[in-house]
């Protein structure tokens with residue numbers, strides 16, 4: 001069996017678990033089951049769920065926030081200030097939501113199954129000009145942030161501004177935005193760190209959730225041996241991913257030092273204030289919206305919280 | 314059958330369909346759909362009972378492409394830049410520019426043709442779309458050249474070639490699209506286009522003067538303008554310099570501090586100023602409507618090719634052809650420079666059968682990484698590189714070379730958009746006439762590209778100062 | 780004007796259908812042109828709002844992406860009507876009479892098949908983003924401000940269906956020309972004949988003589 005896998009961009013930390021998965025299952029099945037990973041050749045990022053639903057390819061990486069209405073249940077993981085501190089916790093909360101019947105049903109509309117997360121660290125800001133090291137200074141700041149993170153910044157008077165990721169560098173250089181919220185690997189890839197002067201190291205407002213999904217029919221058509229090979233390789237693939245991302249963290253610190261970017265550490269009171277302004281109202285609004293669609297919003301949110309608690313024990 | 318073999322068969326099929334006169338957009342779309350069906354059925358082992366399933370998946374896969382691919386901010390520049398061209402025409406800006414160029418340089422051998430080239434180059438600083446530039450100058454410059462006895466084919470060729478300059482001299486839709494596909498700094502690339510664009514214009518002008526000196530029946534010089542008349546012609550052309558000034562100030566903000574916006578926004582702002590000028594100059598609804606309809610038509614033509622080609626590209630992705638090609642290029646055991654020249658030659662051939670933007674969308678995702686790898690990688694230093702320039706500089710240099718190839722593609726037969734557009738404006742000229750008239754400019758373009766390869770600093774000195 | 784050719788008209792049913800459809804095509808093309816204009820205005824509002832009031836247009840990119848299908852699709856049949864989609868006519872241009880119409884007929888039939896399949900494919904793409912049970916009927920939305928995507932996805936099958944009707948009329952026109960051996964059929968774009976071209980050239984020259992030089 002050969003599965004086509006649709007991902008986008010270049011090979012990077014963000015896709016290393018899929019590469020590792022391929023390595024592992026190929027070895028376990030003696031080449032009987034392989035993944036043919038295509039970087040952008042099979043679909044646009046935003047159409048990957050469509051491709052899965054059609055059966056054009058068997059596996060794909062998606063980001064919930066790119067198309068909230070396609071996967072409303074998953075957007076619980078993108079709510080601001082959930083409180084996730086590291087990648088291991090992100091894996092735990094993601095897996096808990098992926099197993100929830102509402103999420104399973106949500107993805108079934110696309111004939112899709114959730115396989116594993118691509119845990120991303122909390123998005124933080126790289127900005128130009130004077131460091132915005134208090135909430136007050138964020139008032140009027142033009143920030144490139146999408147979805148729930150953008151909403152969160154709005155609650156403290158910042159102005160979310162749409163620019164595409166590829167235009168982020170130019171937007172910052174030309175003053176269209178004062179700061180950009182990305183994960184570290186994206187700040188490196190889109191070179192925002194090259195012109196930024198400060199970095200919001202511990203603001204941790206939230207992140208984007210990007211699971212790897214499979215076509216349900218293709219999964220069911222696997223032989224028992226193939227399915228075992230696949231399922232038994234997930235943990236090791238994720239562990240590999242987290243190790244690779246550790247290298248990104250290391251590189252990140254070096255780059256910050258090299259480029260002379262100021263690391264801003266927010267006082268706990270500032271973060272508490274931000275959280276109070278953003279977390280509760282946005283969550284309540286989200287739950288109400290889900291309830292309107294017959295999706296158990298509160299239950300999904302509680303799932304996240306209890307998974308987080310369990311992961312910390 | 315191997316997917317790559319299917320890829321080659323289907324590519325051959327597309328070429329035949331184009332040769333037989335099928336519209337390029339639909340030939341590419343059909344080839345893509347046939348190819349996708351073939352790929353999926355191949356995956357099903359050619360089981361007859363699953364043929365319909367293969368067709369269904371192929372049709373649904375192809376059906377995603379048009380909407381997904383045209384809903385792009387990057388591509389939104391194309392129609393905006395086309396509209397600005399027509400609005401400038403109705404505002405009388407192009408006419409004023411041409412008049413000024415005529416009074417200043419038409420005393421040269423081949424004077425009116427030289428004036429046309431410099432006027433298109435000046436207009437290129439406002440217009441970002443080559444096709445619109447060619448369409449507008451076909452209306453202004455060709456009649457004047459015919460009046461004084463130019464060969465009508467050559468007159469049309471001058472306009473078709475001059476029109477291409479709009480894609481190199483900033484602002485330029487094609488340069489922005491290149492920057493976005495390869496994720497490079499748009500501002501620097503636009504800056505880099507300025508010198509090579511002017512350089513191209515000068516090479517065109519030298520070619521025309523040479524031809525005029527050799528061919529006695531060439532259009533006569535236009536003399537007799539007094540200095541007073543020359544200076545009088547400048548104020549009417551001011552509005553165009555004003556628009557250029559606005560765009561530059563907006564993007565680069567010479568007053569210190571942050572710029573006011575992105576190059577994309579600068580282009581749109583320039584277009585809006587031109588619109589206001591057109592209204593001020595008395596543009597009425599009927600004229601505005603004509604400008605809108607012509608913009609709609611050129612946009613529909615270009616976007617249909619874009620999604621048609623991208624259905625075909627989607628099929629190539631499933632056939633894994635890009636990957637194979639990239640491996641092949643980087644595995645060649647010859648000098649990187651020779652490989653680069655082969656790549657540019659391949660662009661010249663491909664450009665005959667493609668439109669410029671379709672060609673870039675088709676090739677860049679594969680060719681760009683391969684070229685960067687040839688040079689030694691994205692982060693290579695100038696000292697360690699194959700082409701003697703750092704990774705970011707190579708990205709700019711290759712971008713300018715590719716855009717020059719794209720401009721070339723706009724005038725090469727059988728599919729040269731600028732020639733089609735010029736022939737469309739002038740019912741007395743067939744497309745073949747324009748192609749014949751534009752032929753001398755192939756030589757000029759070849760010379761320009763050769764010099765840009767031999768002396769990369771022509772491209773790089775301006776952006777390296779920024 | 781981009782590579783346009785003449786389309787003849789007479790009082791026949793085919794010609795009347797052609798003219799009627801052309802009216803609809805023109806309205807759609809005008810909407811497409813207005814969308815381009817709107818794009819420009821949108822940019823100015825966004826830039827102005829940001830620089831003057833620190834109030835950038837929320838979801839600016841989302842709105843642009845919504846406008847693009849209007850521009851890309853709505854003019855497609857209008858452009859096809861007079862042969863505006865580019866092609867290579869070196870070979871076809873050498874043909875005459877029945878052979879010419881037959882060649883045109885064949886490529887028109889293939890184009891119709893392609894467009895019918897794409898009406899299906901793009902409709903499916905629309906249908907996946909549409910859900911009667913969801914708020915705003917939306918099952919797919921834009922990234923920043925969550926605009927429903929189904930309206931803009933619907934434009935593709937609609938525009939392609941109109942192009943399919945246009946192709947049907949052109950096929951009818953070409954088939955009629957093949958069957959009756961016509962030299963100047965109605966309702967199809969005509970590649971100008973050498974004679975007509977020469978006549979027009981003569982006219983052009985004489986109009987220049989009368990002109991202001």
Ligand code: NA
Pocket residue numbers: 436437438439440441442478479480481482483484485
């Ligand atoms: Na230009």
Ligand code: NA
Pocket residue numbers: 664665666667721722723724725726727728729730
């Ligand atoms: Na060409």
